[in-house]
Amino acid sequence: MIARPSIIAHPxxxxxxxxxxxxxxxxxxxFAPRLAFYASDRAIWEGGPFTRRxxxxxxxxxxxxxxxxxxGPFSMQDRVSGDYLGEVGIYQPEGYPEPELGWFVTDAAEGxxxxxxxxxxxxxxxxxxxxxxxxxxxxxxGNARSIALGLRLGGQIVDAPGDDPTDVVIRHDLRGLA
Amino acid sequence: MTAPILHTARxxxxxxMLADFEVWAAFYASPRSNAMGGPLDRLSAWRVxxxxxxxxxxxxxxxxxxxDRASGAYLGEVGVYHGEGYPAPDLGWFVVPExxxxxxxxxxxxxxxxxxxxxxxxxxxxxxIAPGNTRSIGLALRLGGVIDASLPGIDPGDVVIRHDLRGAA
Numbered sequence: 001m002i003a004r005p006s007i008i009a010h011p012x013x014x015x016x017x018x019x020x021x022x023x024x025x026x027x028x029x030x031f032a033p034r035l036a037f038y039a040s041d042r043a044i045w046e047g048g049p050f051t052r053r054x055x056x057x058x059x060x061x062x063x064x065x066x067x068x069x070x071x072g073p074f075s076m077q078d079r080v081s082g083d084y085l086g087e088v089g090i091y092q093p094e095g096y097p098e099p100e101l102g103w104f105v106t107d108a109a110e111g112x113x114x115x116x117x118x119x120x121x122x123x124x125x126x127x128x129x130x131x132x133x134x135x136x137x138x139x140x141x142g143n144a145r146s147i148a149l150g151l152r153l154g155g156q157i158v159d160a161p162g163d164d165p166t167d168v169v170i171r172h173d174l175r176g177l178a
Numbered sequence: 179m180t181a182p183i184l185h186t187a188r189x190x191x192x193x194x195m196l197a198d199f200e201v202w203a204a205f206y207a208s209p210r211s212n213a214m215g216g217p218l219d220r221l222s223a224w225r226v227x228x229x230x231x232x233x234x235x236x237x238x239x240x241x242x243x244x245x246d247r248a249s250g251a252y253l254g255e256v257g258v259y260h261g262e263g264y265p266a267p268d269l270g271w272f273v274v275p276e277x278x279x280x281x282x283x284x285x286x287x288x289x290x291x292x293x294x295x296x297x298x299x300x301x302x303x304x305x306x307i308a309p310g311n312t313r314s315i316g317l318a319l320r321l322g323g324v325i326d327a328s329l330p331g332i333d334p335g336d337v338v339i340r341h342d343l344r345g346a347a
Contacts (some may be wrong), residue, residue, distance in 0.1 A: 007201075011180060012235060019325040021347075027234070027236065028236045028237060052262050052263070053261070053262045053263055055262075056261060056262030057225040057226060057227065057229045057261075058225060059227040059228075059229075060228070060229035060233070060236060060261075061224060061226075061227075061229040061232065062228075062232075063229075063232040063235055063236060064229060064230075064231040064232030065227035065228065065234070066232075066234075066235065067180055067193065067194075067231060067234065067235065068194070068195070068196045068228060068231060069196065069217045082202040092224065093221060093224055093228075094221040094223075095220070095221050097191035115227075129258075140232075
Protein backbone atom coordinates (compact mmCIF):
# COMPACT_ATOMS: atom_id res chain seq x y z
CA MET A 1 0.00 0.00 0.00
CA ILE A 2 1.08 3.57 -0.64
CA ALA A 3 -0.01 6.10 1.95
CA ARG A 4 -1.00 9.72 2.05
CA PRO A 5 1.83 11.99 3.22
CA SER A 6 1.71 12.63 6.96
CA ILE A 7 2.84 16.24 6.50
CA ILE A 8 1.31 18.48 3.85
CA ALA A 9 4.37 19.89 2.10
CA HIS A 10 2.34 20.91 -0.95
CA PRO A 11 -0.88 22.76 0.02
CA UNK A 12 -1.03 23.92 -3.63
CA UNK A 13 0.40 22.37 -6.78
CA UNK A 14 4.01 23.20 -7.63
CA UNK A 15 4.76 24.18 -11.23
CA UNK A 16 6.13 21.35 -13.38
CA UNK A 17 7.52 21.92 -16.89
CA UNK A 18 7.80 19.44 -19.76
CA UNK A 19 8.90 20.17 -23.36
CA UNK A 20 5.37 21.22 -24.36
CA UNK A 21 3.47 21.69 -21.09
CA UNK A 22 3.24 23.82 -18.00
CA UNK A 23 1.55 21.92 -15.14
CA UNK A 24 0.15 24.29 -12.52
CA UNK A 25 -2.41 24.71 -9.75
CA UNK A 26 -6.00 24.70 -11.10
CA UNK A 27 -7.83 28.04 -11.14
CA UNK A 28 -11.50 28.97 -11.29
CA UNK A 29 -11.44 29.52 -15.08
CA UNK A 30 -10.49 25.84 -15.55
CA PHE A 31 -13.99 24.86 -14.42
CA ALA A 32 -15.54 25.78 -17.80
CA PRO A 33 -13.67 23.11 -19.81
CA ARG A 34 -14.15 20.57 -17.00
CA LEU A 35 -17.90 21.32 -17.00
CA ALA A 36 -18.06 20.89 -20.77
CA PHE A 37 -16.49 17.45 -20.35
CA TYR A 38 -18.62 16.37 -17.37
CA ALA A 39 -21.83 17.48 -19.12
CA SER A 40 -20.95 15.51 -22.28
CA ASP A 41 -21.20 11.84 -23.23
CA ARG A 42 -17.40 11.63 -22.88
CA ALA A 43 -18.00 11.58 -19.10
CA ILE A 44 -19.78 8.22 -19.29
CA TRP A 45 -16.58 6.46 -18.10
CA GLU A 46 -16.52 8.70 -15.03
CA GLY A 47 -20.13 7.95 -14.06
CA GLY A 48 -21.60 10.91 -15.95
CA PRO A 49 -22.97 12.94 -17.64
CA PHE A 50 -23.33 15.25 -14.64
CA THR A 51 -25.32 18.38 -13.82
CA ARG A 52 -23.56 21.71 -13.36
CA ARG A 53 -23.73 21.42 -9.58
CA UNK A 54 -22.39 17.86 -9.58
CA UNK A 55 -19.59 18.83 -11.96
CA UNK A 56 -18.62 21.71 -9.66
CA UNK A 57 -18.50 19.42 -6.64
CA UNK A 58 -16.28 16.92 -8.44
CA UNK A 59 -13.92 19.56 -9.86
CA UNK A 60 -13.69 21.68 -6.71
CA UNK A 61 -13.41 18.74 -4.29
CA UNK A 62 -10.45 17.50 -6.33
CA UNK A 63 -8.85 20.96 -6.13
CA UNK A 64 -9.56 20.80 -2.37
CA UNK A 65 -7.35 17.72 -2.11
CA UNK A 66 -4.28 20.00 -2.27
CA UNK A 67 -4.81 21.75 1.09
CA UNK A 68 -6.40 18.65 2.68
CA UNK A 69 -4.18 15.81 1.41
CA UNK A 70 -1.08 17.51 -0.06
CA UNK A 71 -1.59 16.20 -3.60
CA GLY A 72 -4.20 16.62 -6.29
CA PRO A 73 -4.80 17.65 -9.89
CA PHE A 74 -2.50 19.78 -12.02
CA SER A 75 -3.98 21.81 -14.85
CA MET A 76 -2.06 21.36 -18.10
CA GLN A 77 -1.49 24.35 -20.31
CA ASP A 78 0.42 24.88 -23.53
CA ARG A 79 3.83 26.12 -22.48
CA VAL A 80 3.94 28.70 -25.30
CA SER A 81 0.36 29.89 -25.82
CA GLY A 82 -0.94 29.30 -22.28
CA ASP A 83 -4.01 27.50 -23.68
CA TYR A 84 -5.74 25.13 -21.24
CA LEU A 85 -5.26 21.55 -22.48
CA GLY A 86 -6.55 19.36 -19.65
CA GLU A 87 -5.72 17.95 -16.25
CA VAL A 88 -3.44 15.27 -14.87
CA GLY A 89 -2.75 14.40 -11.29
CA ILE A 90 -3.29 12.28 -8.23
CA TYR A 91 -6.81 11.66 -7.01
CA GLN A 92 -8.13 10.14 -3.80
CA PRO A 93 -11.77 10.92 -3.09
CA GLU A 94 -13.62 8.88 -0.47
CA GLY A 95 -13.63 5.21 -1.40
CA TYR A 96 -10.32 5.11 -3.30
CA PRO A 97 -8.05 2.55 -1.61
CA GLU A 98 -4.89 4.48 -2.60
CA PRO A 99 -3.94 7.75 -4.31
CA GLU A 100 -4.66 7.23 -8.03
CA LEU A 101 -3.08 8.61 -11.20
CA GLY A 102 -5.61 10.15 -13.59
CA TRP A 103 -5.79 12.37 -16.65
CA PHE A 104 -8.13 14.35 -18.89
CA VAL A 105 -7.50 16.29 -22.09
CA THR A 106 -9.84 18.62 -23.95
CA ASP A 107 -11.29 17.54 -27.30
CA ALA A 108 -8.95 19.94 -29.10
CA ALA A 109 -5.85 18.52 -27.37
CA GLU A 110 -6.52 14.80 -28.01
CA GLY A 111 -4.22 12.62 -30.07
CA UNK A 112 -0.99 14.56 -29.43
CA UNK A 113 0.45 12.56 -26.55
CA UNK A 114 -0.15 15.37 -24.08
CA UNK A 115 -1.76 13.22 -21.37
CA UNK A 116 1.23 10.86 -21.53
CA UNK A 117 3.68 13.77 -21.29
CA UNK A 118 1.83 15.24 -18.31
CA UNK A 119 1.42 11.87 -16.59
CA UNK A 120 5.15 11.10 -16.83
CA UNK A 121 5.97 14.43 -15.18
CA UNK A 122 3.49 13.76 -12.37
CA UNK A 123 4.89 10.28 -11.75
CA UNK A 124 8.43 11.64 -11.43
CA UNK A 125 7.18 14.35 -9.07
CA UNK A 126 5.19 11.88 -6.94
CA UNK A 127 8.10 9.47 -6.65
CA UNK A 128 10.44 12.26 -5.55
CA UNK A 129 7.94 13.92 -3.20
CA UNK A 130 6.36 10.94 -1.46
CA UNK A 131 8.72 8.02 -2.00
CA UNK A 132 5.91 5.85 -3.40
CA UNK A 133 7.08 2.70 -5.18
CA UNK A 134 4.01 2.55 -7.46
CA UNK A 135 0.86 4.34 -8.48
CA UNK A 136 -2.26 2.85 -10.08
CA UNK A 137 -4.88 3.97 -12.60
CA UNK A 138 -8.49 2.92 -11.96
CA UNK A 139 -10.19 2.78 -15.36
CA UNK A 140 -13.64 1.68 -16.48
CA UNK A 141 -13.26 -1.48 -18.60
CA GLY A 142 -15.06 0.28 -21.49
CA ASN A 143 -12.58 3.15 -21.59
CA ALA A 144 -10.25 1.57 -24.14
CA ARG A 145 -8.40 4.82 -24.86
CA SER A 146 -7.36 5.38 -21.28
CA ILE A 147 -6.43 1.72 -20.82
CA ALA A 148 -4.23 1.93 -23.93
CA LEU A 149 -2.53 5.05 -22.57
CA GLY A 150 -1.93 3.40 -19.19
CA LEU A 151 -0.21 0.49 -20.94
CA ARG A 152 1.72 2.77 -23.32
CA LEU A 153 3.11 4.53 -20.27
CA GLY A 154 4.62 1.21 -19.20
CA GLY A 155 1.90 0.21 -16.74
CA GLN A 156 0.78 -3.37 -16.15
CA ILE A 157 -2.72 -4.63 -15.41
CA VAL A 158 -2.75 -5.99 -11.86
CA ASP A 159 -5.27 -7.73 -9.63
CA ALA A 160 -5.63 -4.96 -7.06
CA PRO A 161 -8.66 -3.06 -5.74
CA GLY A 162 -9.80 0.03 -7.60
CA ASP A 163 -12.70 2.40 -7.02
CA ASP A 164 -15.35 0.16 -8.60
CA PRO A 165 -15.11 -3.68 -8.50
CA THR A 166 -15.08 -3.84 -12.31
CA ASP A 167 -12.26 -1.28 -12.73
CA VAL A 168 -9.17 -2.17 -14.74
CA VAL A 169 -6.26 -1.39 -12.40
CA ILE A 170 -3.01 -0.49 -14.15
CA ARG A 171 0.09 -0.24 -11.98
CA HIS A 172 3.09 1.97 -12.75
CA ASP A 173 6.44 1.16 -11.16
CA LEU A 174 7.85 4.39 -9.70
CA ARG A 175 11.12 2.90 -8.42
CA GLY A 176 14.07 4.54 -10.10
CA LEU A 177 12.01 7.44 -11.40
CA ALA A 178 12.97 9.93 -8.74
CA MET B 179 -4.68 31.28 -0.53
CA THR B 180 -5.68 29.50 2.65
CA ALA B 181 -7.79 30.73 5.57
CA PRO B 182 -6.04 33.10 7.98
CA ILE B 183 -6.15 32.39 11.72
CA LEU B 184 -8.71 34.47 13.62
CA HIS B 185 -9.13 34.48 17.39
CA THR B 186 -12.17 35.37 19.50
CA ALA B 187 -12.63 35.16 23.27
CA ARG B 188 -13.41 31.44 23.16
CA UNK B 189 -12.55 30.33 19.64
CA UNK B 190 -9.79 29.82 17.09
CA UNK B 191 -10.86 30.05 13.45
CA UNK B 192 -8.34 28.23 11.24
CA UNK B 193 -8.11 26.46 7.86
CA UNK B 194 -10.22 23.31 7.58
CA MET B 195 -8.19 20.11 7.94
CA LEU B 196 -8.69 16.50 6.93
CA ALA B 197 -9.64 15.32 10.44
CA ASP B 198 -12.66 17.67 10.38
CA PHE B 199 -14.22 15.54 7.66
CA GLU B 200 -15.27 12.77 10.05
CA VAL B 201 -17.64 15.21 11.76
CA TRP B 202 -19.11 16.20 8.39
CA ALA B 203 -19.50 12.59 7.24
CA ALA B 204 -21.43 11.86 10.46
CA PHE B 205 -23.55 14.99 10.05
CA TYR B 206 -24.46 14.18 6.43
CA ALA B 207 -25.31 10.58 7.41
CA SER B 208 -27.84 11.88 9.96
CA PRO B 209 -31.31 13.37 9.53
CA ARG B 210 -29.91 16.68 10.87
CA SER B 211 -28.61 17.26 7.33
CA ASN B 212 -32.08 17.24 5.76
CA ALA B 213 -32.14 21.04 5.58
CA MET B 214 -28.75 21.03 3.82
CA GLY B 215 -29.52 18.53 1.07
CA GLY B 216 -28.79 15.38 3.09
CA PRO B 217 -28.61 12.63 3.96
CA LEU B 218 -25.51 11.95 1.83
CA ASP B 219 -23.15 8.98 1.58
CA ARG B 220 -19.45 9.47 2.39
CA LEU B 221 -18.39 10.13 -1.20
CA SER B 222 -21.10 12.75 -1.72
CA ALA B 223 -20.33 14.31 1.68
CA TRP B 224 -16.62 14.47 0.74
CA ARG B 225 -17.41 16.18 -2.54
CA VAL B 226 -19.59 18.80 -0.85
CA UNK B 227 -17.16 19.49 1.97
CA UNK B 228 -13.87 19.36 0.05
CA UNK B 229 -15.39 21.54 -2.71
CA UNK B 230 -16.12 24.18 -0.06
CA UNK B 231 -12.56 23.91 1.30
CA UNK B 232 -11.30 24.51 -2.26
CA UNK B 233 -13.06 27.91 -2.35
CA UNK B 234 -10.00 29.39 -0.61
CA UNK B 235 -7.83 28.34 -3.54
CA UNK B 236 -10.37 29.09 -6.26
CA UNK B 237 -12.00 32.30 -4.97
CA UNK B 238 -9.83 33.59 -2.14
CA UNK B 239 -12.43 33.07 0.58
CA UNK B 240 -14.18 30.08 2.08
CA UNK B 241 -14.96 28.23 5.29
CA UNK B 242 -13.00 28.41 8.56
CA UNK B 243 -12.79 25.45 10.90
CA UNK B 244 -13.94 26.56 14.35
CA UNK B 245 -12.01 25.13 17.29
CA ASP B 246 -12.19 25.65 21.05
CA ARG B 247 -9.39 28.13 21.75
CA ALA B 248 -8.24 26.27 24.87
CA SER B 249 -8.74 22.59 24.03
CA GLY B 250 -8.53 22.71 20.23
CA ALA B 251 -11.71 20.60 20.01
CA TYR B 252 -13.50 20.95 16.69
CA LEU B 253 -16.77 22.83 17.16
CA GLY B 254 -17.92 23.42 13.59
CA GLU B 255 -17.44 25.67 10.61
CA VAL B 256 -18.25 29.24 9.71
CA GLY B 257 -17.35 31.21 6.64
CA VAL B 258 -18.13 32.30 3.14
CA TYR B 259 -19.68 29.74 0.81
CA HIS B 260 -19.96 30.15 -2.95
CA GLY B 261 -20.79 26.88 -4.67
CA GLU B 262 -22.30 26.40 -8.12
CA GLY B 263 -25.79 27.95 -8.21
CA TYR B 264 -25.00 30.59 -5.57
CA PRO B 265 -25.73 34.08 -6.92
CA ALA B 266 -23.11 35.62 -4.61
CA PRO B 267 -20.78 34.76 -1.69
CA ASP B 268 -22.88 33.68 1.30
CA LEU B 269 -22.16 33.69 5.05
CA GLY B 270 -22.97 30.35 6.65
CA TRP B 271 -22.31 28.35 9.83
CA PHE B 272 -22.55 24.91 11.33
CA VAL B 273 -21.87 23.71 14.87
CA VAL B 274 -21.55 20.18 16.24
CA PRO B 275 -24.46 19.11 18.49
CA GLU B 276 -22.31 19.38 21.65
CA UNK B 277 -21.54 23.03 20.86
CA UNK B 278 -25.13 24.13 20.26
CA UNK B 279 -26.82 26.68 22.50
CA UNK B 280 -23.58 28.37 23.65
CA UNK B 281 -23.42 31.25 21.17
CA UNK B 282 -20.49 29.63 19.35
CA UNK B 283 -21.83 30.20 15.83
CA UNK B 284 -22.64 33.80 16.69
CA UNK B 285 -19.16 34.49 18.09
CA UNK B 286 -17.51 32.89 15.07
CA UNK B 287 -19.77 34.64 12.55
CA UNK B 288 -19.07 38.02 14.16
CA UNK B 289 -15.33 37.38 13.71
CA UNK B 290 -15.84 36.51 10.05
CA UNK B 291 -17.97 39.61 9.48
CA UNK B 292 -15.18 41.70 11.02
CA UNK B 293 -12.61 40.00 8.77
CA UNK B 294 -14.75 40.65 5.68
CA UNK B 295 -15.02 44.33 6.63
CA UNK B 296 -11.22 44.50 6.81
CA UNK B 297 -10.21 42.59 3.69
CA UNK B 298 -13.04 43.00 1.16
CA UNK B 299 -14.72 46.05 -0.29
CA UNK B 300 -18.06 44.30 -0.29
CA UNK B 301 -21.02 46.51 0.75
CA UNK B 302 -22.85 43.52 2.23
CA UNK B 303 -22.97 39.74 2.42
CA UNK B 304 -26.05 37.55 2.51
CA UNK B 305 -27.02 34.56 4.60
CA UNK B 306 -29.31 32.37 2.49
CA ILE B 307 -31.35 30.02 4.67
CA ALA B 308 -34.08 27.43 4.06
CA PRO B 309 -37.39 28.82 5.38
CA GLY B 310 -37.84 25.99 7.90
CA ASN B 311 -34.46 26.60 9.54
CA THR B 312 -35.78 29.00 12.18
CA ARG B 313 -32.71 28.65 14.40
CA SER B 314 -30.38 29.89 11.71
CA ILE B 315 -32.78 32.66 10.69
CA GLY B 316 -32.90 33.76 14.32
CA LEU B 317 -29.11 33.83 14.55
CA ALA B 318 -28.76 35.82 11.31
CA LEU B 319 -31.16 38.43 12.67
CA ARG B 320 -29.36 38.53 16.04
CA LEU B 321 -26.14 39.23 14.12
CA GLY B 322 -27.79 42.43 12.87
CA GLY B 323 -28.92 41.12 9.49
CA VAL B 324 -32.16 42.18 7.82
CA ILE B 325 -34.41 40.12 5.58
CA ASP B 326 -34.11 41.45 2.01
CA ALA B 327 -36.69 39.95 -0.34
CA SER B 328 -35.17 41.84 -3.28
CA LEU B 329 -32.06 39.61 -3.27
CA PRO B 330 -32.04 36.21 -5.05
CA GLY B 331 -31.72 33.01 -3.04
CA ILE B 332 -30.27 29.67 -4.07
CA ASP B 333 -33.38 27.49 -3.91
CA PRO B 334 -37.00 28.65 -4.25
CA GLY B 335 -38.41 29.94 -0.94
CA ASP B 336 -35.01 30.71 0.62
CA VAL B 337 -34.93 33.46 3.24
CA VAL B 338 -32.18 35.93 2.24
CA ILE B 339 -30.74 38.00 5.09
CA ARG B 340 -28.40 40.89 4.32
CA HIS B 341 -25.52 41.89 6.62
CA ASP B 342 -24.17 45.39 6.08
CA LEU B 343 -20.37 45.42 5.80
CA ARG B 344 -19.85 49.18 5.53
CA GLY B 345 -18.84 51.13 8.57
CA ALA B 346 -16.50 50.34 11.41
CA ALA B 347 -14.37 47.22 11.10
